[in-house]
Amino acid sequence: MKPTFVYDGDCSFCTTCAQFIERRIPSHATVVPWQFADLDRLGLTLEQVEEAVQWVGTDGTVASGPDAIALLLRDAGRLWEVPGRALQLKPVGLLAWPAYRWIAGHRHLLPGGTAACSLPQAQRDKLYGTAAGQ
Template sequence: MPDTFVYDGDCAFCTTCARFLERWIPNSAEVIPWQFADLAALGLTRAQCIEAVQWVPADGGPTAAGPEAIARLLRTSNPFWRLAGRILDLRPVTALAWPAYRWVARNRHRLPGGTAACAIPADRRPTT
Protein backbone atom coordinates (compact mmCIF):
# COMPACT_ATOMS: atom_id res chain seq x y z
CA MET A 1 0.00 0.00 0.00
CA PRO A 2 1.42 3.45 -0.90
CA ASP A 3 1.53 6.46 1.43
CA THR A 4 -2.05 7.70 1.69
CA PHE A 5 -3.46 11.20 2.19
CA VAL A 6 -7.13 11.12 3.22
CA TYR A 7 -9.46 14.13 2.92
CA ASP A 8 -13.19 14.96 3.02
CA GLY A 9 -14.53 14.21 -0.45
CA ASP A 10 -17.94 15.67 0.34
CA CYS A 11 -16.44 19.14 0.76
CA ALA A 12 -15.83 21.09 -2.45
CA PHE A 13 -13.09 23.20 -0.79
CA CYS A 14 -11.27 20.08 0.44
CA THR A 15 -11.62 18.45 -2.98
CA THR A 16 -10.26 21.59 -4.66
CA CYS A 17 -7.25 21.49 -2.31
CA ALA A 18 -6.73 17.77 -2.98
CA ARG A 19 -6.79 18.38 -6.74
CA PHE A 20 -4.21 21.15 -6.26
CA LEU A 21 -2.01 18.69 -4.36
CA GLU A 22 -2.33 16.08 -7.10
CA ARG A 23 -1.64 18.54 -9.90
CA TRP A 24 1.09 20.78 -8.46
CA ILE A 25 2.83 18.77 -5.75
CA PRO A 26 4.35 15.69 -7.35
CA ASN A 27 4.40 12.69 -5.03
CA SER A 28 3.60 8.99 -5.04
CA ALA A 29 0.93 9.13 -2.33
CA GLU A 30 -2.62 8.05 -2.95
CA VAL A 31 -4.84 11.10 -2.36
CA ILE A 32 -8.30 9.76 -1.56
CA PRO A 33 -11.55 10.94 0.02
CA TRP A 34 -12.26 9.16 3.29
CA GLN A 35 -15.72 8.29 1.99
CA PHE A 36 -14.09 5.93 -0.56
CA ALA A 37 -11.15 4.73 1.52
CA ASP A 38 -10.93 1.43 3.38
CA LEU A 39 -10.56 3.13 6.75
CA ALA A 40 -10.07 -0.13 8.65
CA ALA A 41 -7.18 -1.14 6.37
CA LEU A 42 -5.64 2.29 6.86
CA GLY A 43 -6.06 2.09 10.64
CA LEU A 44 -8.30 5.17 10.68
CA THR A 45 -11.73 5.86 12.09
CA ARG A 46 -14.52 7.92 10.58
CA ALA A 47 -14.20 10.30 13.54
CA GLN A 48 -10.50 10.93 12.79
CA CYS A 49 -11.30 11.66 9.16
CA ILE A 50 -14.13 14.01 10.09
CA GLU A 51 -11.78 15.91 12.40
CA ALA A 52 -8.91 16.51 9.94
CA VAL A 53 -7.04 15.28 6.87
CA GLN A 54 -4.98 12.20 7.60
CA TRP A 55 -1.59 10.87 6.50
CA VAL A 56 -0.94 7.13 6.60
CA PRO A 57 2.64 6.19 5.70
CA ALA A 58 3.29 3.09 3.61
CA ASP A 59 5.98 1.91 6.02
CA GLY A 60 3.47 1.46 8.85
CA GLY A 61 4.89 4.38 10.80
CA PRO A 62 2.70 6.71 12.83
CA THR A 63 -0.17 8.48 11.14
CA ALA A 64 -0.49 12.26 11.19
CA ALA A 65 -3.45 14.63 11.05
CA GLY A 66 -4.17 18.22 9.96
CA PRO A 67 -1.12 20.37 9.24
CA GLU A 68 1.17 17.53 10.32
CA ALA A 69 -0.41 15.33 7.60
CA ILE A 70 0.08 18.11 5.05
CA ALA A 71 3.73 18.44 6.11
CA ARG A 72 4.28 14.70 5.66
CA LEU A 73 2.75 14.80 2.19
CA LEU A 74 4.93 17.77 1.21
CA ARG A 75 8.02 15.93 2.45
CA THR A 76 7.45 13.19 -0.18
CA SER A 77 7.68 15.64 -3.08
CA ASN A 78 10.44 17.55 -4.89
CA PRO A 79 13.10 19.56 -3.01
CA PHE A 80 11.04 22.79 -2.91
CA TRP A 81 7.99 21.11 -1.38
CA ARG A 82 10.16 18.93 0.90
CA LEU A 83 11.62 22.12 2.36
CA ALA A 84 8.12 23.55 2.86
CA GLY A 85 7.13 20.29 4.57
CA ARG A 86 10.15 20.38 6.88
CA ILE A 87 9.33 23.96 7.85
CA LEU A 88 5.67 23.11 8.48
CA ASP A 89 6.79 20.12 10.55
CA LEU A 90 8.82 22.30 12.95
CA ARG A 91 7.14 22.26 16.35
CA PRO A 92 6.58 26.06 16.63
CA VAL A 93 5.26 26.26 13.06
CA THR A 94 2.94 23.30 13.58
CA ALA A 95 1.69 24.86 16.83
CA LEU A 96 0.73 27.99 14.87
CA ALA A 97 -0.63 25.98 11.94
CA TRP A 98 -3.21 24.07 14.01
CA PRO A 99 -5.34 27.12 14.89
CA ALA A 100 -5.16 28.27 11.26
CA TYR A 101 -6.15 24.77 10.09
CA ARG A 102 -9.12 24.69 12.48
CA TRP A 103 -10.23 28.17 11.33
CA VAL A 104 -10.13 27.04 7.69
CA ALA A 105 -12.04 23.86 8.59
CA ARG A 106 -14.78 25.87 10.31
CA ASN A 107 -15.01 28.39 7.46
CA ARG A 108 -14.34 26.23 4.41
CA HIS A 109 -17.83 26.88 3.01
CA ARG A 110 -16.87 30.57 2.72
CA LEU A 111 -13.53 29.97 0.99
CA PRO A 112 -12.87 29.73 -2.77
CA GLY A 113 -14.15 26.41 -4.05
CA GLY A 114 -16.34 25.94 -0.99
CA THR A 115 -20.09 25.36 -1.18
CA ALA A 116 -22.96 25.34 1.29
CA ALA A 117 -22.50 21.56 1.63
CA CYS A 118 -19.07 22.22 3.13
CA ALA A 119 -20.77 23.93 6.08
CA ILE A 120 -22.69 20.77 7.03
CA PRO A 121 -20.67 18.98 9.71
CA ALA A 122 -19.34 15.74 8.26
CA ASP A 123 -20.67 13.73 11.18
CA ARG A 124 -24.19 14.92 10.30
CA ARG A 125 -23.97 14.20 6.56
CA PRO A 126 -25.66 11.10 5.19
CA THR A 127 -23.25 8.19 4.92
CA THR A 128 -22.30 7.03 1.44
Protein backbone atom coordinates (compact mmCIF):
# COMPACT_ATOMS: atom_id res chain seq x y z
CA MET A 1 0.00 0.00 0.00
CA LYS A 2 1.24 3.46 -0.89
CA PRO A 3 1.09 6.27 1.67
CA THR A 4 -2.13 8.26 1.40
CA PHE A 5 -2.82 11.96 1.99
CA VAL A 6 -6.53 12.62 2.57
CA TYR A 7 -8.18 16.05 2.26
CA ASP A 8 -11.69 17.55 2.04
CA GLY A 9 -12.74 17.38 -1.60
CA ASP A 10 -15.83 19.52 -0.98
CA CYS A 11 -13.64 22.48 -0.09
CA SER A 12 -12.31 24.46 -3.05
CA PHE A 13 -9.39 25.83 -1.01
CA CYS A 14 -8.40 22.31 0.07
CA THR A 15 -8.75 21.01 -3.48
CA THR A 16 -6.55 23.83 -4.79
CA CYS A 17 -3.90 22.93 -2.20
CA ALA A 18 -4.16 19.23 -3.13
CA GLN A 19 -3.71 20.09 -6.81
CA PHE A 20 -0.59 22.08 -5.90
CA ILE A 21 0.73 19.05 -4.02
CA GLU A 22 0.10 16.76 -6.98
CA ARG A 23 1.78 19.17 -9.44
CA ARG A 24 4.72 20.42 -7.37
CA ILE A 25 5.54 18.06 -4.51
CA PRO A 26 6.97 14.72 -5.67
CA SER A 27 5.54 12.60 -2.88
CA HIS A 28 4.91 8.89 -3.34
CA ALA A 29 1.54 9.35 -1.64
CA THR A 30 -1.84 8.98 -3.22
CA VAL A 31 -3.60 12.33 -2.71
CA VAL A 32 -7.33 11.73 -2.41
CA PRO A 33 -10.42 13.56 -1.18
CA TRP A 34 -11.93 11.75 1.78
CA GLN A 35 -15.25 11.60 -0.03
CA PHE A 36 -13.69 9.11 -2.49
CA ALA A 37 -11.37 7.32 -0.05
CA ASP A 38 -12.03 3.98 1.59
CA LEU A 39 -11.90 5.33 5.13
CA ASP A 40 -12.32 1.88 6.71
CA ARG A 41 -9.36 0.46 4.75
CA LEU A 42 -7.27 3.49 5.72
CA GLY A 43 -8.28 3.20 9.37
CA LEU A 44 -9.78 6.70 9.43
CA THR A 45 -13.05 7.97 10.84
CA LEU A 46 -15.39 10.60 9.46
CA GLU A 47 -14.56 12.75 12.49
CA GLN A 48 -10.83 12.61 11.71
CA VAL A 49 -11.19 13.59 8.06
CA GLU A 50 -13.66 16.37 8.82
CA GLU A 51 -11.29 17.88 11.37
CA ALA A 52 -8.02 17.89 9.41
CA VAL A 53 -6.03 16.50 6.51
CA GLN A 54 -4.74 13.01 7.22
CA TRP A 55 -1.60 11.05 6.37
CA VAL A 56 -1.69 7.27 6.42
CA GLY A 57 1.77 5.79 6.01
CA THR A 58 2.65 2.43 4.51
CA ASP A 59 3.15 1.14 8.06
CA GLY A 60 -0.32 2.35 9.11
CA THR A 61 0.98 5.48 10.85
CA VAL A 62 -1.75 8.11 10.96
CA ALA A 63 -1.01 11.81 11.35
CA SER A 64 -3.32 14.83 11.16
CA GLY A 65 -3.07 18.50 10.19
CA PRO A 66 0.45 19.95 10.21
CA ASP A 67 1.85 16.58 11.26
CA ALA A 68 0.33 15.03 8.12
CA ILE A 69 1.73 17.83 5.98
CA ALA A 70 5.18 17.31 7.55
CA LEU A 71 5.14 13.61 6.67
CA LEU A 72 3.99 14.36 3.12
CA LEU A 73 6.88 16.81 2.69
CA ARG A 74 9.38 14.38 4.17
CA ASP A 75 8.13 11.65 1.86
CA ALA A 76 8.86 13.93 -1.12
CA GLY A 77 12.54 14.02 -0.13
CA ARG A 78 15.20 16.41 -1.38
CA LEU A 79 14.47 20.04 -0.59
CA TRP A 80 10.95 19.23 0.63
CA GLU A 81 12.35 17.17 3.50
CA VAL A 82 13.83 20.29 5.13
CA PRO A 83 10.49 22.08 5.71
CA GLY A 84 8.94 18.70 6.59
CA ARG A 85 11.50 18.14 9.35
CA ALA A 86 11.21 21.77 10.49
CA LEU A 87 7.45 21.39 10.81
CA GLN A 88 8.03 18.47 13.18
CA LEU A 89 10.21 20.49 15.57
CA LYS A 90 8.39 21.07 18.84
CA PRO A 91 8.50 24.92 18.79
CA VAL A 92 7.30 24.98 15.18
CA GLY A 93 4.57 22.46 15.94
CA LEU A 94 3.32 24.60 18.81
CA LEU A 95 2.76 27.39 16.28
CA ALA A 96 1.68 25.18 13.38
CA TRP A 97 -1.40 23.70 15.03
CA PRO A 98 -3.04 27.03 15.94
CA ALA A 99 -2.20 28.35 12.46
CA TYR A 100 -3.67 25.20 10.87
CA ARG A 101 -6.85 25.46 12.95
CA TRP A 102 -7.23 29.13 12.04
CA ILE A 103 -6.83 28.36 8.32
CA ALA A 104 -9.24 25.40 8.57
CA GLY A 105 -11.79 27.59 10.34
CA HIS A 106 -11.46 30.38 7.79
CA ARG A 107 -10.87 28.40 4.60
CA HIS A 108 -14.15 29.62 3.15
CA LEU A 109 -12.64 33.14 3.18
CA LEU A 110 -9.35 32.17 1.51
CA PRO A 111 -8.66 32.23 -2.24
CA GLY A 112 -10.57 29.40 -3.88
CA GLY A 113 -12.76 28.93 -0.82
CA THR A 114 -16.55 28.76 -1.00
CA ALA A 115 -19.35 28.95 1.54
CA ALA A 116 -19.54 25.12 1.54
CA CYS A 117 -16.00 25.02 2.94
CA SER A 118 -17.27 26.35 6.25
CA LEU A 119 -20.01 23.76 6.76
CA PRO A 120 -19.70 20.48 8.64
CA GLN A 121 -20.40 17.43 6.43
CA ALA A 122 -23.85 16.81 7.94
CA GLN A 123 -24.97 20.28 6.86
CA ARG A 124 -23.41 19.85 3.41
CA ASP A 125 -25.29 16.56 3.02
CA LYS A 126 -28.59 18.30 3.78
CA LEU A 127 -27.88 21.06 1.26
CA TYR A 128 -26.16 19.13 -1.53
CA GLY A 129 -26.98 15.45 -0.97
CA THR A 130 -25.12 12.62 0.75
CA ALA A 131 -21.32 12.53 0.37
CA ALA A 132 -19.96 10.24 -2.32
CA GLY A 133 -18.92 6.84 -1.06
CA GLN A 134 -20.70 7.21 2.28
